[in-house]
């Protein structure tokens with residue numbers, strides 16, 4: 018008698034098992050049951066079929082029942098659902114979904130690979146038309162025909178996991194305006210926040226609107242589609258919704274089988290993938306596995322483990338006794354021009370399990386180039402690796418535009434080898450300039466980890482800066498790089514002149530050094546440590562990591578951005594195009610500087626760059642140098658920035674009303690004082706001028722910033738000095754004191770009473786009136802930095818700018834007041 022094996026589920030795990038079985042045993046009777054219409058379909062490819070990347074539906078169907086039977090002699094029964102199992106009798110009951118007839122099959126061995134199914138929580142309105150989940154070929158057919166028929170212009174994706182992101186990207190690539198809603202403060206839960214921030218930025222740059230820390234409370238049908246009501250009360254009008262909230266195992270049919278299931282419904286198996294019932298095995302998404310690194314029980318629904326388990330279980334049925342030693346979640350996803358991949362544990366998981374940074378584990382953050390920096394097209398690769406104190410690699414995350422798959426696979430292999438720093442350092446990996454560097458990024462992880470663990474350098478990460486508020490921040494980049502943006506309250510000393518300036522620094526003070534990506538910071542830290550500085554830390558990942566950590570997903574367009582758009586629309590200017598795509602930071606900015614010197618005022622420089630850091634820096638640089646960033650667009654991997662030579666206000670004024678320039682009757686006020694009476698005077702003059710049709714700009718600087726502070730307390734991250742200043746200074750117009758005769762606030766109260774009596778609006782009302790009637794209020798960002806005041810602390814509607822903004826406005830004014 019030959020062995021009779023039944024298999025439940027005909028895709029990843031089930032089909033792998035069936036094929037392996039036949040390869041090992043030509044005589045076995047194999048029946049494969051699949052409740053759906055298709056077997057062995059490319060579920061991982063489904064999002065790309067919706068996005069028209071995979072254009073042929075047939076390419077998703079890797080095998081048909083007939084082709085599988087022809088190749089493997091397996092009796093494939095689609096639309097046949099296994100509904101129950103009788104272990105005692107060793108038989109299963111099957112429902113033929115077409116004929117609705119039920120029948121039985123006996124087995125010697127039974128392999129379960131029923132997979133998982135997407136979660137669909139009972140949210141009000143979830144059964145409305147146009148709300149989809151994506152898991153099967155039927156799902157994809159439904160979505161595809163809806164998209165083809167309705168040509169939706171707007172879609173909402175709910176859930177920022179792998180499939181949610183793939184759907185968001187594919188819909189956006191079809192030209193659909195996509196909103197992505199995610200309950201956590203980040204997408205891609207397997208990544209740490211600062212790494213996910215890189216992906217957030219990529220999605221925002223590609224036009225996807227992110228709603229983080231927000232869930233769906235209801236779907237409401239409207240005349241022209243659907244409205245998604247979010248938990249914060251906001252509503253998004255849309256034409257389709259993709260639900261992508263995660264999965265649960267499809268194991269309801271096992272409930273009365275006697276097979277042990279865990280709390281989540283996952284099938285419990287032993288090391289050999291056999292269930293608690295003899296001769297019944299299970300693989301794939303539906304099983305509980307051991308985490309390879311921690312040994313904890315978990316569920317990891319990925320195609321790789323399902324395929325490997327399908328093979329292994331058959332080997333075991335044929336006597337191999339091979340243990341499945343666990344999964345560790347190596348995964349990868351495309352995110353527009355970037356790729357994000359992770360393996361093993363992340364820092365959130367380490368912290369949750371009570372592990373302490375710097376004691377139990379170390380975090381290695383590097384941003385090496387994808388390949389040799391001198392070979393064109395090098396782009397930064399962002400790597401975060403977690404290493405235990407005994408130098409084992411615990412996990413890693415890699416984000417970048419090239420070579421991410423290579424690095425993650427190397428790192429995943431090192432984890433599986435239960436190796437770490439020593440192996441990483443000594444791996445001999447392929448290198449030629451177009452591909453990698455003499456020291457491969459994976460080697461670099463090993464080198465940096467060793468330096469940290471052996472105490473050659475102490476590092477802190479961007480999220481820890483707050484707890485080092487007494488430290489001096491030392492920016493050791495070049496002054497040009499510093500001009501593009503820096504950490505608040507930091508001092509700039511170029512690494513190349515640092516040795517000569519050490520005598521001006523206090524050796525007993527704590528210093529945090531930082532550069533662009535962490536490498537020069539390490540050099541600076543080594544210099545200082547060897548010169549006897551007692552407490553020096555390098556900021557891991559440098560300014561790059563800091564910027565990503567602090568990236569604001571929903572930053573509203575500022576007044577400056579709106580004016581730049583207006584300027585671009587009305588200005589006619591010559592454009593010079595410069596290609597800086599081969600250059601890495603700060604090369605592109607240096608090229609902007611040189612190129613602007615060669616063009617005339619009012620003309621435009623269009624620069625093509627592929628260093629993503631440039632996008633964040635160029636705005637600040639333009640502001641500080643009195644030029645105008647008209648806008649940045651993204652084309653594939655390339656950023657295209659348009660920069661107009663000259664200051665925004667001056668040019669916009671000239672272009673909008675040339676006659677006004679001749680008479681120059683705008684008004685500018687520098688509001689330096691934070692005294693109530695002086696601020697009232699400034700606002701009375703400003704509102705008066707604006708009512709006479711004059712254009713008014715008030716530049717709030719130093720104590721004047723208090724005039725435009727919000728009165729409520731705003732939670733923002735601040736340095737120690739910033740906090741002290743913040744506490745001591747008045748919060749907003751209601752709290753200001755008189756310059757004379759304040760008498761502990763009595764004077765101010767009396768003045769306000771008199772103003773009310775004489776129908777003079779209060780200062781806070783005058784500010785709002787002024788904003789409404791078009792007074793431009795600029796907060797000086799240099800003095801904000803000095804005084805530790807953050808953008809969120811100032812009232813809505815004010816703009817942020819440097820001296821160039823004020824001077825630009827002053828050029829067309831006949832009155833300049835310093836109050």
Ligand code: FAD
Nearest residue numbers: 026028029030052061098099131132301302318319320323
């Ligand atoms: P499945 O492949 O889901 O197969 C289970 C089959 O069993 C189903 O066809 C189901 O109909 C059938 N079945 C269930 N119960 C019964 C029953 N009682 N009787 C008969 N038949 C039954 N993973 C990655 O690693 N990388 C990716 O990029 C990736 N992308 C994905 C994209 C999408 C859109 C989807 C849906 C999944 C993706 N996955 C990805 C996950 C991956 O597809 C799964 O982890 C993998 O398919 C699991 O294999 P499995 O055999 O356990 O289950």
